[in-house]
Amino acid sequence: MAAPDSPSTALRRRDLCSRGIRLAGKMRADVVDLLDTYVEQQGLDASASVAAVEGVPLAAVERWDEQTGTQRLLENLAAYRAFRALLAQMLEEQREQLGEADAGLGRALAAVLLQVSAFAYHLEELLRLESRGVPSEEEDGPPPLPRLSLFEQKLRGLGVLRELAQWAVRSARDLRQLAKPSPATGTGPGLAESP
């Protein structure tokens, strides 16, 4: 049984969690806006169903309630690292395909990429708070993405943004779960324990 947090650690965690929740909320709003722009600019059908895209982490999770705090953070971190690589690829493809045209979409993509990077760093801070080793990038670095046709690139982009929007919701829920004080001591439990 891990020793409960010191008051300062619990306070620090709650602060990080609440800032993380706000960041996730902002990210979700921006991703939803970006999705609308992306669908229109890429000439896609907003209702198009996109099969699971290789390399895109799924937000849906079974037995969400049973996850430990560490599992939540590690899964979140792996997901946002993957999104960081996916968004960077999208940005590169965007520049390659469109050059200077539609710079607006490029800027919006870059802005979301920045937020995803910031959120990943935020998750690393939470893990460091618990003196949990932060997995190095190679451990769960994303596999190289296959070269796709332009239409497949468009669909993948759609899939990435949709899933990222879902992850932002899940992350906020995960962080709320982490921020909950432990009923016994009134301070936050060690990450390993928190369901």
Added chain:
Amino acid sequence: PQNLKCLTHNLHKMVCTWDFSSRGRRRQTDFCYTTNDLTPQVCFKTKERRAEIPVPESSITVTIKTPGTAFATKEFTIHQKDISFVPVTPHILSLTPGFPTSTLNLKWSDNGSVFPYGLDALWQIQILRKEAMEEVTQVAYYSKLTHEDVILSWNWTSDIPLECTSHYVKIRCYINATQFVGPKDWSDWSPAEVIPGKDTEPGGSGVFPLDAVVAVGSDVTFCCVHEEDQRITNMTYGSKSYTMMQLSSRSHAIRVLNASASNSSGTNVVCRLENGMDGSVVFVGYAPDTPQNLSCETSNFLIIKCTWKPGRPSGLYGARRTKYSLFERISSKNVSCEVNEMNRDRVCGFPVLPDQKTYDFILGVSNPIGQAQSSLLVDITQRVHPKTPEKLTVTGNNSTSIQLRWFINGSFTGIRLLCQIEIVSGHSEKKLHNVSMPGGKSSSYTAQLNGLHPNTKYQFSVRCSAADHFWRWSDWSRGLEQTTSEAPPS
């Protein structure tokens, strides 16, 4: 022996065939021929009912003897007019697909070495398509036989992507041997060469053409290749659904007429299947316009700056954008230009070359749809547009004269400069004073202004240009205020 028929493939030799009035087992036959009274008869034995003998200039007499049967001997006189001339069936050497451009390249030998010099040959090339090998087109191709085997090459652009369904090519030949008086006919068709479509490949699927670039106004066929058991619900181009044509059991197509310009990310062509979706993107744009108002100048004799008006935007961006290059014919130097598609001004820099005054520029413009060019012959010493003079300062001052100095970035050692000084005095009286001097290399220049009024505030500004062969003034320098000193007591 009866029904003797002779046919030649090469106007030299002919194959004669015959049959026998009564049936029976194959007999040994004596076959003799003579072309005219002067040449001895040639005989040989054969069990075949065919023999290869020379094509006569006018006629040939053939005697076929079959020992041991009634009516054993039969003599035939064959005139050239009785001999049919049918060229050998052509042989396709290669059929090469160009998938990105939907082109087929056909290569075959004209087999000219077997014919005398200078015969006209007519080829028919037949293109067939789909599983049912429906004829798409039949094209005539003319060539001249030169008594050598020449490899002929021919290109054809399909109106549908080659991936959509299998394409077959056959070829046959007719030789217009005017000196030959016998009946002439087409050769047989060659065996068909095939370029298999994706709809014949196990697992082959997708929408084609894949990520193509086409000109505005084009008629384009898109196809969706799918698995045998998959059913297509619809095919859309942009937001519009189109009536589908079936090419094969695994390939359906739509035909888009007069395609309009696509937006920067291209127009999506989507094939919706029962359990999924496939798609492609097509970029519909314009070939580059011929660049207008090409003009080149130098501000420093280090770089030549060329500018032009691009004309109508191509509508193509990124990897498909219009690219520009500046080629200089005298030095054969080529420079590719970095151009921002979004801003209207087009600029390209070319280095001033040692000991070269005249430049014969060709501005080449190209994108995946087409290309254009403009040219300009220019003597760069007659296209000097100096940079704005800087650091205008007063270096000498008395009651009636002022000495000014300024700096111009650039190397003008080969020319004379003409500078104009604007003198504005307090009474808003404006005068222009011209001064010329030898050009220097990134150096300062001075001028003495006399005849000024004592104790008077003046505003000076300077601009410069080439003294010989004026092209353009530089911009005015920043203004400088100076008051002349008081006149000495007289």
